[in-house]
Amino acid sequence: MALPTTAARVSNPALALTALAIAQLTIGLDYNIVFVALPDISTIGFDAHQLQWTISAYTIAFGGFLLLGGRCADLLGRRNVFYVGLALYALGSLLGGVAQNPFLLLAARAVQGLGGAVLAPATLSLITTAFAEGPERNRALGIWGAAGSSGMVLGSLLGGVLTQWLGWRAVFFVNLPIVVLVALLAAASIPRDANTARTLRSFDIPGAVTITAASTLLVLGLVQGPAVGWSAPVTVVSLVAAAVLLAVFAVIESRTREPLIPLSVLRHRNLVLGTGIAFAFMATVGAIPYFLTTLLQDVYDYSAFKTGLAFILPCAGVLVGTVLGGKLASTIGLRAMLTASMVVAGAGIVLFAVLLRVDGSFLDLVPGIVVFSVMQGVIFTGMYAAATSGLPDEQQGLASGVASSGQQIGGAVGLAVLVAFSGAAATGSSPDADVVDGAQVASYVAAGIIVVAALLGAALRVKRIPAVVASAPIEAQRDSKAAS
Template sequence: MPENLPEDAAAPRRRLGLTLALLAFAQLIISIDYNIVYVALPEIGSGLGFSAQNLQWVISAYAVAFGGFLLLGGRASDLFGPRRMFALGLALYAGSSLLGGLATDPGTLIAARAVQGVGGAFLFPATLTLVSTSFAEGRERNRAFAVWGTAGGSGMILGSLLGGVLTDAFGWESVFFVNVPLAGLAALLSFTLIAPDAPRTGDRPSFDLAGALTSTVGITALVFTLVQGPESGWTSPVVLGAAFAGLALLAAFVAVERRSAHPLLPLRLFRNRNLTTGSAITFLYMGTFGTLLYFLTVYFQGVHGYGPMTTGLAFLVPMVAIAAGAQAAGRLATRYGIRPIMIAALVVGGVGAVVVALGMSTGASYLALVPGLLVLGVGQGAGYTLMFGAAALGVPAEDQGIASGVASTTQQIGGAVGLALLVAVANSGLDGLTGDALRSATTDGLRTAILLAVGGIALTVLVALGLRKPATREIAEQTDSPTESQPRPVVHV
């Protein structure tokens, strides 16, 4: 901040900086929580008596609820206010984390994880909405997304490190208890640091109950299908039934939205090319980059025998690279535009993934992976920062919540699809193997899966070519009523 900034201008700027810090902190909580449980899974399984088949639901219950409720959470931000939904999401996080840490049986822990997912589904779109609406398109928003993206990208790695430290020192319960004070404090600070939501008036749209039910249950069933398919088999009655129900409900959802006077998801939003392109990018990004943490964890623990603590420390290098990439992305996007920097980030990340894959072997040292991890982290951090900002370009303020819900829903589904497909590739040919033969085959499978992910990254580059600068006329067409012509900040794409 310049030293000669007038006092009456400095105070709002400081407040906005504190608001951004809180939003980044909330994103850090979401990212940490998504990954902190992974390294604690063996202790959770033995401590609560999970079967090998049911243990996956410690992860899956969160993913299914998160993905299923995102559209509802996004529209709730538009109708009831993002600050209210921000505080609600954090309160759900704190309460469910306390329940999870106190759980004494598998059912209670799975229920707690599902409630955490619902909390994330309200918190994530609200956070995105607050970033998009609090900062003007262009330099301010790019810098805000850089800070937010740094927190999100670093949290994915920090969750693994923190999970290993806490599990070794205090037991698996601590990975849940740590969320309670963090989420509780952030919820309380939201009423001080975030501007109050606009008061509700009689002309606000009514809540689309039919759309909420069909979309939430339909997406939940679809995410359940993607999560359970690899475990139960894609042709099992449960998986096929969930898939059929999900697709039928989503078809009903589209029909409801076409006829609704106040739809949960206004279909006119899909006329915004950046929203559709940005959502496709988030789908492919999570189906490729978003799976690499899993494969690296398997490589470190399954091939080289790292423990939870050592695995967490191994992720410090990519965490630093992700933070550097996220920070650089905001500055570069302001200068050169989102599209070229998004494409460059994907290319850099793809090259890093190739280097990592080719460096994998049963006898390779950790240092052999460091160059690839650094390049991969820079591209991954930059891409994560920019993809949500791209989806928000040109979306009216009153629709930012549902637009964030759309982008984050594709994020969750993309991650589930990518992980299901790539894990199947990585695990093929492992049956019956033990010892060195198993380690060698595991390494080969992981390498193949990562190289296939690189092919998906190349496809993402082609999709990113579709991003464009939103025109003022296009923005006006997306609103239901005529708007006064107002000057808008220059946005580079």
Template sequence: MPETAPERTTTPPHRRLGLTLALLAFAQLVISIDYNIVYVALPEIGSGLGFSAQSLQWVISAYAVAFGGFLLLGGRASDLFGPRRMFALGLALYAASSLLGGLATDPGTLIAARAVQGIGGAFLFPATLTLVSTSFAEGKERNRAFAVWGTAGGSGMILGSLLGGVLTDAFGWQAVFYVNVPLAGAAALLAFKLIAPDAPRTGDRSSFDLAGALTSTVGITALVFTLVQGPESGWTSPLVLAAALSGVLLLAAFIAVEIRSAHPLLPLDLFRNRNLAVGSVITFLYMGTFGTLLYFLTVYFQSVHGYGPMTTGLAFLVPMVAIATGAQTAGRLATKYGIRPVMIAALAVGGAGTVLVALTMSTGASYLALVPGLIVLGIGQGAGYTLMFGAAALGVPAEEQGIASGVASTSQQVGGAVGLALLVAVANSGLDGLTGEALRSATTDGLRKAVLIAVAGIALTALTALGLRKPAPREVGKHTAAESRPVVHV
């Protein structure tokens, strides 16, 4: 008997929607903070636990590999088992793994804790996206929800750097893990109070696509591992080549499994939805360009100007405010003018700001000289982050919002890894053997070159956004929480 697709329950009372949105935004804030909070604590983690210079990167990489590898599985799990359950599960994994990380006394335990954190994020992120998409009516209500959610995500990435510096200086590296325990634990408990219950399923969960889950999860994990480890070990090292080949073969097997499966993990006809396909490409390109700039600015502040962790975090307060402003403005403008023109405008503004930042970067430039570019960049970056996930959700049925969110999220992770690997190679070329002022000057030149190349990628992202379209009325009516709503403009 064919499996019956789950339907979202009726819209929660309006008075509770605000609290629901606040919880979803808070969960996104936790994810974003956790992504960056560990960076500034890495030197203390390395010395405290005895990491080697080569193994220390895996404090970051273990999270990224697990997060990227499990996103499709996490997205489909939201469809099959309910987004509220997966939301709570992801937060519980965050809390437990953060406690384990803070208690770690050896490198292996900490790396394992970071991998579990990544798995938690892979269940939490698509569930959060699904809940935003299905709890709020398409149009003004959903645009506003994505604006709040996007503000939390964009601001959290910068807030993580600041919070990491404060906690590390005051309490030691363990604090960057312990802080997640009460935050994620409380959010997991609140999920059952504030989020509408998952609709009961009448279908047979035994039809779960195990072969598709295994091949996609291991294949994407191998691919992300390749992208993360390649710059460290060399792209022609046996380990990296083996991982790359395994990833390609497993993903080819995954596609073959999905074509033949009666209940595929990733229904390939989902990509007939043009907005999901285009939105996923936009997300890939956005993260490969805008998503790398935080790294390059951190290197510029610390390696060129000698900022410490606390000062670096404070330097990001200006772009954080700009990102929040852009995210909030984008939601209102998208309701009035449509997602496509506002997305293109956001990318144009962000690209112009990126050019200003690149041209201002020099060994002798003051922070104040960077501020105009950082403000313009932040406004465009915040607006684009808010809109790109909303664009990918347009016209996707409610019963497939989870896997669609998983696709967009996987594009986000892989795009960020690809962009960072390529642009770091550009930024670091020609630095070997240099010291002192010559190294500072060459580092600045390399960073400027990488940022300007990112501008070309931002322009390509804007061209890609031209492919977004308004969903047909029949698509709009299938998947939202409200019975009637305005048709969204694209």
């Protein structure tokens, strides 16, 4: 049975792209905005062991439900699922802002994570189905990528500013007006989904339950590993159970007439390579801000507010990179762009590490930060364009979910690996020297990984599309072909 077609002509492309970009900014914002507020959040009853779950609850729910969220966008309608994601974000933010105890706050963070898992693939697939593959889509992805990458950096800035001026609850309440704005913009520009009628009988419930459980357990194991140890029972049981459930899922999908996730799509070369790039990106370039934050606060004695202000520079670099990425993808092609940008990103991280000194300053680090931040924007734009290229509209949500899962898992694995190398580099000579030495070693490892991962970019097969394309969305092009 053919999957329903949920792509529809966007009535106002500029307004629609604005709504989708702001939605992506919100997702990126919530990834980092809570970090700086953690000490203040602990005052509602968290102990030292519980506090890290403020981050983990969001990460586990986000990573666990991404594949399901992406496929639901394909099957149930991207606009419908987009609004569900916004509603979940609003609910989680409201609950977090009024929480009076750790349980309610953790539940709120899990709801926010679930909202992100639903919203992220719906947002990306709306872009990839509304804008034609080639320069038009590259420009749209550049703007979307700028919003997402900048949101992650802005989270550090706003987290410090809001916590210091308005209190930690403001880091949750800030999402509410943003969600309302996005909903209004989307209502005015993104039409209703067409042909989305589905019943529970036709929906692959066993596959949905199995892949969600497997993804959740996988992320749980990866998140808990660095906190409680890789040999701890919760880590081992989670990872083993995830592997078993993934095998069960493969069997279910191979025997189901209407699989939730057709296994054939996972053999798509560019999707696999693009997901690998997303994994490597988040495990390396995406993890460096953690070490920069630690360095600024623990060695250079920056306050939370001053640390947030320092992140204006990488934020500006990311913005420049995403605009540059959209242009480069249309001129030299995705393969050349991703390969070169990953190598240059590695060089920027090495430069950052070389400039690190106990008696140094933030200004000393500017050259390295500028290079890897600009490349962060370029890679972020290109990796999703690569992962979704060449796939039909009815599989764009799934591809978005798969690539986003690679990014989420890469963040968990990469940070755990880099923190382990950082800890091993400590000599105990002084706390400041240990932080600097650890950050240097972690940076060198990250640079090596991202440079090796450039081979994934070189292996992409992306056909060149003429620079002059119709400005209408994909569905409009299909309509014109059918009419002729």
